[in-house]
Structure formats: structure tokens, C-alpha cells
Amino acid sequence: MRSLLLALLATTPALARHTPETPVTDYSAYVLENNEWRLGPFRVEYGLLDSLQLSTFPFLWAFKISNGVIKYQPYDTGTHAISAELGFFQLDLADFIDESDQEAGTEYPVLRAIPFTVMGSRRQDDFTFNLGLAFTLVSFDGEVADSDLEAVGGASTIMLKPAIEWRLGPVLALVLEGRVKIYERYSGNVVTTYELDEDSRIDVYGTGGLELEGFKGNVSLSAMWSWDVFNLRLGMGRGHYAVPVVNVFIPAVIWYPEIDMYWRF
Amino acid sequence: MNRFLPAGLLALAACSNELERPTPPNLDGLAATYADVTGTLDARTAPLLLQAGAEKLGFVGDAQAMLDLIFGVFDDVGNLDNQGEAPIEVEGEGLSITRSALTGDEIDISAGAWGIYVRRCPGWVGDAENKRGSLRMTLLFTEEGLEPVIWGQMRQCRIEAGKLQLNGELSVKLEGIENGFDQGIQSLLIKFAGDYASDGPLERVAFDARVLPGDALVTTVELETGERFLVGFGFDGSVRVVDTTGPWSCTESACTGPDAREVRF
Numbered sequence: 001m002r003s004l005l006l007a008l009l010a011t012t013p014a015l016a017r018h019t020p021e022t023p024v025t026d027y028s029a030y031v032l033e034n035n036e037w038r039l040g041p042f043r044v045e046y047g048l049l050d051s052l053q054l055s056t057f058p059f060l061w062a063f064k065i066s067n068g069v070i071k072y073q074p075y076d077t078g079t080h081a082i083s084a085e086l087g088f089f090q091l092d093l094a095d096f097i098d099e100s101d102q103e104a105g106t107e108y109p110v111l112r113a114i115p116f117t118v119m120g121s122r123r124q125d126d127f128t129f130n131l132g133l134a135f136t137l138v139s140f141d142g143e144v145a146d147s148d149l150e151a152v153g154g155a156s157t158i159m160l161k162p163a164i165e166w167r168l169g170p171v172l173a174l175v176l177e178g179r180v181k182i183y184e185r186y187s188g189n190v191v192t193t194y195e196l197d198e199d200s201r202i203d204v205y206g207t208g209g210l211e212l213e214g215f216k217g218n219v220s221l222s223a224m225w226s227w228d229v230f231n232l233r234l235g236m237g238r239g240h241y242a243v244p245v246v247n248v249f250i251p252a253v254i255w256y257p258e259i260d261m262y263w264r265f
Numbered sequence: 266m267n268r269f270l271p272a273g274l275l276a277l278a279a280c281s282n283e284l285e286r287p288t289p290p291n292l293d294g295l296a297a298t299y300a301d302v303t304g305t306l307d308a309r310t311a312p313l314l315l316q317a318g319a320e321k322l323g324f325v326g327d328a329q330a331m332l333d334l335i336f337g338v339f340d341d342v343g344n345l346d347n348q349g350e351a352p353i354e355v356e357g358e359g360l361s362i363t364r365s366a367l368t369g370d371e372i373d374i375s376a377g378a379w380g381i382y383v384r385r386c387p388g389w390v391g392d393a394e395n396k397r398g399s400l401r402m403t404l405l406f407t408e409e410g411l412e413p414v415i416w417g418q419m420r421q422c423r424i425e426a427g428k429l430q431l432n433g434e435l436s437v438k439l440e441g442i443e444n445g446f447d448q449g450i451q452s453l454l455i456k457f458a459g460d461y462a463s464d465g466p467l468e469r470v471a472f473d474a475r476v477l478p479g480d481a482l483v484t485t486v487e488l489e490t491g492e493r494f495l496v497g498f499g500f501d502g503s504v505r506v507v508d509t510t511g512p513w514s515c516t517e518s519a520c521t522g523p524d525a526r527e528v529r530f
Binding site: 196199200201202203204205206 | 379380381382408
């Protein structure tokens with residue numbers, strides 16, 4: 001893999017850098033061009049068409065989380081762009097249990113997340129202003145082994161994702177990025193069975209839903225270097241950390257790093 | 266179309282994954298008839314009453330045999346509550362903890378918790394387990410313990426006392442638990458509708474009865490004149506009548522009432 005990347009670095013033309021032709025796609029409405037790649041430990045993307053990009057997160061596959069994202073950009077004038085992004089993530093606990101050890105008839109817990117994001121970007125001089133609205137549905141269902149417990153639950157969130165990119169030169173840009181909760185709701189059902197004695201039992205059903213109020217959000221400032229092929233982003237953020245993929249805010253206010261690296265060609 | 270999307274997602278989020286809490290039958294009307302005693306026991310009404318209530322007295326006697334089964338429900342549920350061993354307690358604390366791990370917020374699910382209680386009936390002497398039948402009741406939990414009405418089915422339920430066999434709908438209203446389950450049940454209203462047999466063939470019946478705390482199990486009997494009494498059996502085995510003046514204890518030829526008043530017939 002390393003030799004492949006080195007070969008790519010040596011042979012591919014200068015595609016990256018902060019130019020109108022190669023805008024950063026992470027926090028914007030922009031997509032990769034047709035047949036363009038973005039390879040990194042955190043995300044792999046491919047431009048299937050000039051307006052259609054496919055993504056996956058390799059490190060999530062390492063944790064047996066199936067995932068994929070499709071991003072479509074129907075509108076791009078050069079200064080203005082709009083895109084829509086739909087993802088699918090699934091963690092099936094059965095994948096962690098050998099087939100020979102799985103109990104027949106047991107529904108092992110499955111966690112699914114479906115994020116949908118609408119993004120808009122406006123490029124003006126040395127700045128790009130981006131605004132995204134992310135809708136995420138998270139669901140959980142399954143039986144918890146050895147506890148006679150079945151659970152179904154979920155979360156629904158709507159999040160505003162503004163980002164400003166300030167290009168200080170062709171290589172370096174500063175990125176001010178934020179996430180603000182607009183809507184956050186949790187719901188769930190739990191069924192647990194108690195064997196009271198040999199003649200009786202009770203199945204207790206718990207259900208509930210709650211829309212959480214109050215501010216949650218975060219802001220980060222990072223430097224984004226974009227060389228010919230290699231890109232590096234380093235920065236720090238503070239606030240309620242938003243768990244990637246499921247877009248759920250951690251309630252505590254913390255400092256967190258903003259790190260990413262990838263090769264684009 | 267896009268402008269409708271957020272609203273659609275919100276609607277989906279709002280209804281995702283939540284089970285519908287069962288709705289109990291309304292026994293308020295029935296309870297009101299027990300509070301509306303209009304008859305006065307005297308030499309005229311006493312023989313009419315015992316004659317009119319003869320068949321119902323049979324049901325009341327059999328209902329006494331059902332009481333052990335019904336009280337068993339409360340014993341079991343009370344123990345479940347008091348032991349606090351449940352991953353989800355009826356107060357919902359357990360699920361709150363589960364969610365706190367995710368959101369850090371305390372969530373009270375008590376308004377949504379309910380249980381399905383299943384008990385094998387005692388059966389007749391010599392019955393195999395699968396011949397004993399069962400009692401299946403739905404219970405709604407509140408922060409104080411239980412909603413006043415529990416309901417469900419008796420399925421081919423056999424009880425040795427009276428050689429009873431019951432197959433139908435059973436509803437029970439608890440009275441006097443407003444101050445918490447530990448304070449004890451002040452009164453109990455029972456309603457049964459379905460197939461019933463008492464040492465004989467099954468017949469279609471509908472009957473109701475009410476426990477007078479520490480005293481008797483009675484049902485309503487209305488004379489042709491419209492006068493309404495409560496008639497039943499005291500826990501000491503005597504026939505009990507309640508009229509507008511209070512409870513009476515009766516033999517085959519006389520009733521003794523409040524202030525040692527006596528009516529002979």
C-alpha cells in the first residue's frame with residue numbers, strides 16, 4: 001500500500017491545493033471530479049461522476065461497521081454549489097460472534113444510522129462559506145444475551161453545520177467549523193422478562209421518548225494544508241463533541257482534536 | 266419537494282421505535298353502581314333480596330376462589346417493585362441510566378412502562394401442567410406503582426375450589442392505592458365475562474363483585490322496584506348485605522345490621 005501511494009505521489013499531476021478546481025469536499029457542498037480519488041485512513045472517496053461521489057470509512061470497517069455514503073451535487077456555478085449526502089452505517093453484534101456460538105432464534109443487537117445532509121457553499125475571494133443541515137436517524141434493536149432483555153431504541157437529530165474556509169495561500173487555509181443542535185430526540189422500548197417462579201412470569205415493557213432542549217454545539221479551528229496530493233488538517237475544537245456518523249452530541253463540553261490526512265489524485 | 270423533506274423527517278423521527286402503551290378498560294361506571302346503594306333492608310325487602318340474589322351469590326362464592334389468584338398478581342408485582350432488582354424498575358430509573366450513558370440526561374420512562382403478567386392457574390387436583398390453564402394480565406406502571414386497573418384473560422383457567430373453569434375477559438380495579446402500593450389495597454372491583462363452569466358444564470356469564478376491605482365480597486342486586494343493594498359473603502362465611510344504612514350480617518331468617526338492629530323474615 002505504501003509503495004502504491006509513493007508511486008501515486010511521484011506520478012500524478014498536481015490536482016490538489018486550494019484552487020477552485022480542487023475545493024475541499026469534507027465540510028462543503030463540493031464533490032470530487034469524475035474518477036478522482038481521496039484516500040485516507042479515516043475516509044476513502046471516489047468521484048463516480050463529476051457530480052456524484054461515493055465514500056466509505058475504512059476505520060469503521062475495521063470495527064465491522066458496514067458503511068457507505070453517496071453525495072450528489074446537482075448545482076455548481078463555480079461560486080455557488082448545493083449538494084445532498086446520504087449515508088448508511090450498520091453495526092451487527094452477530095458479526096462479533098462465531099457462527100458456531102450463535103444461538104438459534106436470537107436476534108442479536110443491530111445498530112443502524114442513516115445521516116442525510118444538505119449542504120450549500122459560496123466561494124468568494126479567499127473565503128468559502130458553507131452551511132449544512134444534517135438529519136440523522138439512529139436505531140437499535142435486538143436481544144441482550146443472558147439478561148432476558150430485548151430493546152428497541154433510536155435517536156433523531158437535526159444539526160446545523162456551518163464552516164468558513166479562509167485560504168491564506170494555495171497550500172494553507174484556516175477552517176472555522178461549527179455544529180449546532182437544532183433537534184435531538186431519543187426514544188426507546190425495552191422488554192425484559194422476569195421468571196417469578198415456576199408458574200409465573202412478567203414481561204415488563206418500558207417505552208419512552210424525549211426531546212432534549214437546551215443548547216448543544218461546538219466550534220473548531222484548524223489549519224488545512226493542501227499540497228499537490230497530500231492533505232493534512234490539524235486543529236482543536238471545543239464544545240459538545242458530536243459523535244461522527246450518528247451525529248449525537250456528547251453532553252460534556254470538552255476540548256477535542258481535529259485531525260485528518262488524505263491523498264487526493 | 267425539498268422543502269417538504271425536513272417536515273417528513275421530523276415526523277419520522279417523532280414516531281420511530283415507540284410502542285403504543287395499552288389502554289385499560291374503563292370500570293368507573295361499574296364502580297359507581299357499587300357506590301349507589303338505594304335500598305333499605307326491612308321485612309319486605311329482605312326475602313325479596315335474598316331470592317333475587319341467589320344466583321349472583323353463587324358467582325360471588327366462586328369469585329372468592331378467584332381472589333387468591335388475583336392477589337397473587339399483586340404479591341408478585343409488589344415483590345418485583347420492592348426488590349428493585351430489575352434492570353428497568355417501574356420508576357424507570359434503569360432505563361434512565363442506560364440512556365444517561367448515551368446522552369447524560371435523566372429520562373423518566375415511568376409514564377410508558379407496562380407489564381404482561383402470566384401465571385399458570387392452580388388447576389384441579391391431579392391436573393397436568395398443560396391442563397391448568399393460565400391468567401394473563403396487563404399492568405400499567407406509574408411512579409407510585411400501578412395504574413388502578415389491570416386487565417386480561419383467563420384461559421381455560423381451572424381452580425380446585427368449586428371445580429371452577431374460566432375462559433374469558435377479566436378486569437380488576439384497585440381502589441385505595443393512590444398513596445402507593447405499600448399502603449395496601451383498600452378495595453377491589455372484579456369484572457368477568459366469558460365461559461364459566463362450577464362443577465358442571467360451561468355457560469356464558471358476566472358477573473362482577475367488589476371486595477369490601479377486610480369484610481366481604483359483594484355484588485350488586487337490584488329489586489324489581491329499582492332498589493339497589495350489595496349482597497355477598499363475609500370473610501367469616503356469613504351472608505352480607507349492604508343497604509343505605511350500612512352493612513348487615515344475615516342468616517336464613519334474620520339480618521343484623523348497624524346498631525344491632527334486626528330484621529326478621
